[in-house]
Amino acid sequence: MTVSHTSLRSGMGILAEERFDAIVVGAGPAGSAAAYTMATAGLKVALIERGEFPGAKNIFGGVLYRKQLEDLIPEWWKEAPLERAVIEQRMWILGKESAVTFSHRNERYKEPPNAWTGLRVKFDQWLASKAEKAGAVPIYETVVTELIRENGRVVGVRTDRDQGDLYGDLVVLADGVNSLLGKSLGVHKEWAPDEVSLAVKEVIALPKEKLQDRFNLEDNEGCTIEFIGDTFGMAGLGFMYTNQDTISLGVGVMVNDLKKKRIKPYEVLDAVKQHPSIRRMIQGGEVKEYSGHLIPEGGFTSMPPLSGDGWMICGDAAQMVNAVHREGTNLAVASGKMAGETAVLAHQRGDYSIKTLGEYDRNVKESFIHNDLKKYRGIHGLFKEMNSDTLFGNLPQALNDAAYEWLLVDGVFKKEKQKKAIRTLRNAAGGNIDLLRLGIKGWRAING
Amino acid sequence: MLHIVVCIKQVPDSREIRIDPKTNTLIRQGVPAIVNFYDLHGLEEALRIKDEFGARVTVVSMGPPSADKALKQCVAMGADEGVLISDRAFAGADTLATSYVVALAIDKVGKEWGPVDIVFCGKQTLDGDTGQVGPGVACRLDFDQLTYVEKVEHLDDSKKEIIVHRHLEDGVERVKTKMPVLITALAELNKPRRAALPGVLKSVRYQPVVWTTNDFPDIDRAKIGLKGSPTIVGKTWVPEPKKVDTQMLTADSTDKLANELLDSLFGTELPAKLGWA
Numbered sequence: 001m002t003v004s005h006t007s008l009r010s011g012m013g014i015l016a017e018e019r020f021d022a023i024v025v026g027a028g029p030a031g032s033a034a035a036y037t038m039a040t041a042g043l044k045v046a047l048i049e050r051g052e053f054p055g056a057k058n059i060f061g062g063v064l065y066r067k068q069l070e071d072l073i074p075e076w077w078k079e080a081p082l083e084r085a086v087i088e089q090r091m092w093i094l095g096k097e098s099a100v101t102f103s104h105r106n107e108r109y110k111e112p113p114n115a116w117t118g119l120r121v122k123f124d125q126w127l128a129s130k131a132e133k134a135g136a137v138p139i140y141e142t143v144v145t146e147l148i149r150e151n152g153r154v155v156g157v158r159t160d161r162d163q164g165d166l167y168g169d170l171v172v173l174a175d176g177v178n179s180l181l182g183k184s185l186g187v188h189k190e191w192a193p194d195e196v197s198l199a200v201k202e203v204i205a206l207p208k209e210k211l212q213d214r215f216n217l218e219d220n221e222g223c224t225i226e227f228i229g230d231t232f233g234m235a236g237l238g239f240m241y242t243n244q245d246t247i248s249l250g251v252g253v254m255v256n257d258l259k260k261k262r263i264k265p266y267e268v269l270d271a272v273k274q275h276p277s278i279r280r281m282i283q284g285g286e287v288k289e290y291s292g293h294l295i296p297e298g299g300f301t302s303m304p305p306l307s308g309d310g311w312m313i314c315g316d317a318a319q320m321v322n323a324v325h326r327e328g329t330n331l332a333v334a335s336g337k338m339a340g341e342t343a344v345l346a347h348q349r350g351d352y353s354i355k356t357l358g359e360y361d362r363n364v365k366e367s368f369i370h371n372d373l374k375k376y377r378g379i380h381g382l383f384k385e386m387n388s389d390t391l392f393g394n395l396p397q398a399l400n401d402a403a404y405e406w407l408l409v410d411g412v413f414k415k416e417k418q419k420k421a422i423r424t425l426r427n428a429a430g431g432n433i434d435l436l437r438l439g440i441k442g443w444r445a446i447n448g
Numbered sequence: 449m450l451h452i453v454v455c456i457k458q459v460p461d462s463r464e465i466r467i468d469p470k471t472n473t474l475i476r477q478g479v480p481a482i483v484n485f486y487d488l489h490g491l492e493e494a495l496r497i498k499d500e501f502g503a504r505v506t507v508v509s510m511g512p513p514s515a516d517k518a519l520k521q522c523v524a525m526g527a528d529e530g531v532l533i534s535d536r537a538f539a540g541a542d543t544l545a546t547s548y549v550v551a552l553a554i555d556k557v558g559k560e561w562g563p564v565d566i567v568f569c570g571k572q573t574l575d576g577d578t579g580q581v582g583p584g585v586a587c588r589l590d591f592d593q594l595t596y597v598e599k600v601e602h603l604d605d606s607k608k609e610i611i612v613h614r615h616l617e618d619g620v621e622r623v624k625t626k627m628p629v630l631i632t633a634l635a636e637l638n639k640p641r642r643a644a645l646p647g648v649l650k651s652v653r654y655q656p657v658v659w660t661t662n663d664f665p666d667i668d669r670a671k672i673g674l675k676g677s678p679t680i681v682g683k684t685w686v687p688e689p690k691k692v693d694t695q696m697l698t699a700d701s702t703d704k705l706a707n708e709l710l711d712s713l714f715g716t717e718l719p720a721k722l723g724w725a
């Protein structure tokens with residue numbers, strides 16, 4: 001629905017008399033980064049957020065990365081509320097009662113730090129406060145219900161408050177994965193079930209010492225664990241991250257698989273908590289929080305056009321998530337910054353049409369966002385084509401079975417063992433040719 | 449024009465308060481602060497009067513500097529000015545010391561922005577629950593006090609008359625009085641409004657007026673803060689849950705169940721108490 005603002009003026013009489021250079025919808029990482037960039041450059045910015053305060057209801061895994069936010073706020077980590085500096089990342093491939101694991105631990109991740117674990121309730125609030133201090137006007141507990149358009153151009157937003165219309169030269173849409181506003185613009189449709197996954201997460205409290213012992217950590221060191229397998233043969237990824245004195249544990253599963261198998265996401269999480277490798281890590285912990293959220297998984301092929309007359313869209317609302325590397329917040333921050341910079345340019349030129357705002361599309365195209373997502377664009381197709389049972393059920397199990405055989409000392413000739421291990425994997429993939437095909441497809445999917 | 453003062457207090461959000469099982473005290477840390485629920489009903493009534501007759505609404509709060517957020521919220525809703533009475537010397541006040549300072553402040557509000565016609569307070573606070581500050585302020589200002597008001601029936605701004613309904617234990621009292629008057633608000637009085645967008649924008653930039661002890665040259669320092677607070681908390685405890693007899697009713701149809709329920713109710717003293725039997 002669109003409303004013209006002249007008809008409104010006569011109809012309702014009173015309007016918020018203020019006009020803004022830019023209106024940002026959503027105070028997640030993307031929106032706050034955009035608002036900060038614009039406010040710092042002296043633009044008059046409104047930052048609208050539906051939560052009681054930014055981050056109030058937002059969740060993620062979550063790992064926060066240094067680089068992209070550093071480009072915006074040098075040494076930001078010295079003031080931001082963070083949990084632990086990640087010095088070790090582990091990958092677990094789970095079988096029914098087993099795990100094959102890889103990991104990398106490196107002291108070099110300390111100086112300069114690469115990533116931290118964090119909690120959105122605190123982090124989003126902090127980042128938004130930076131935008132506020134730079135001069136952005138916070139309008140919280142306020143939902144933007146629609147965009148106001150005039151002659152096909154976005155000229156403002158309508159909110160759920162009385163006299164709630166707000167006008168600005170341009171609107172930055174940073175309203176997250178569900179982006180109702182993006183849909184209203186027609187830049188993207190309702191996401192298909194194979195373009196999003198549903199994640200559920202628990203925050204589990206554990207005494208600090210116990211946590212540090214279990215994860216092999218000291219002081220402020222942190223560790224992340226991602227796991228695949230043992231998710232009822234559905235395409236999914238689990239995660240277990242160390243905070244100061246809590247553990248973030250969750251799983252995200254593709255919505256189409258959840259639908260097909262008629263399994264509830266919390267059932268997957270409950271099952272995961274019983275896995276012997278995970279059960280021990282969280283033993284004795286107390287569940288403090290429970291939450292759920294969608295994750296964009298469509299990647300490159302699902303990215304909508306990023307700008308138009310009077311608007312730009314960034315972050316999750318534009319499907320900017322690199323699921324393979326669990327990067328999202330950094331893409332959100334980087335795109336918010338680029339949108340903000342383009343807005344500043346538009347302000348200088350006095351041109352808010354796609355001619356100038358299209359600069360944002362071009363900058364994203366040259367950045368890591370476009371390039372990384374492009375590299376993995378085949379993944380979405382691979383998942384679509386392949387049976388999730390094979391990729392996320394049989395193969396991880398087969399790898400575990402093969403590892404078991406390989407390490408079992410039972411007098412069987414090693415040559416035999418090797419044959420058997422390969423056979424196990426081949427059978428899981430559905431035969432020689434299929435294993436080869438999967439290998440090639442997989443390679444292509446992750447190499448653009 | 450009428451001048452209405454609303455007294456508010458910032459309190460911890462009781463919906464999020466937990467009790468430390470070891471020490472039996474409230475865990476206040478990390479609990480978000482909100483405007484005391486009943487005070488918002490007082491503010492809403494003041495704003496309704498302002499909408500209908502035109503009035504100046506001044507909000508007064510005694511509290512730490514962080515209570516400016518509560519005053520900003522009131523300005524977002526439509527109050528004209530917020531006054532924060534904040535000074536270390538006021539800290540630790542009980543209801544006696546608080547009423548003394550709040551009354552002084554309202555007196556000063558009258559001198560600054562014109563004589564006060566109505567003062568609204570909440571029935572009580574969520575964290576203290578005493579309900580003593582409103583009446584304490586009324587006595588000191590020598591205003592008529594109308595406590596536990598659930599309805600403002602009529603207001604005549606030229607005759608400065610007001611008719612309200614007071615909710616009492618055994619009924620409702622309809623009272624007519626002359627202003628100035630102090631009213632303590634019940635939740636039944638109204639439904640507080642959501643701030644309109646222009647109000648929110650105004651409140652973002654609004655800075656409340658701050659008064660410290662220096663703004664009250666004649667203040668009696670023996671009557672403020674901890675020193676002016678004779679209240680002694682003898683003991684606090686968490687009441688044991690009351691044990692009540694529970695009777696479970698079962699029947700194969702809802703009609704039968706309802707009849708059984710009525711039968712058993714009429715077997716008690718309740719109907720007589722309620723005047724049904």
Ligand SMILES: Cc1cc2nc3c(=O)[nH]c(=O)nc-3n(C[C@H](O)[C@H](O)[C@H](O)COP(=O)(O)OP(=O)(O)OC[C@H]3O[C@@H](n4cnc5c(N)ncnc54)[C@H](O)[C@@H]3O)c2cc1C
Nearest residue numbers: 026028029030050060061062063144176199315316328329
């Ligand atoms: C379980 C899970 C784990 C994740 N793990 C990681 C991780 O480890 N590392 C990582 O980098 N990323 C991770 N991500 C992804 C990351 O959370 C997102 O990519 C990132 O938050 C996107 O930021 P955003 O600002 O675009 O959107 P959001 O963070 O979703 O912010 C959108 C904001 O807009 C507000 N909003 C929405 N609609 C309206 C409206 N109509 N009016 C007003 N306000 C509105 C919302 O309340 C919200 O505050 C994870 C996500 C999930 C769900």
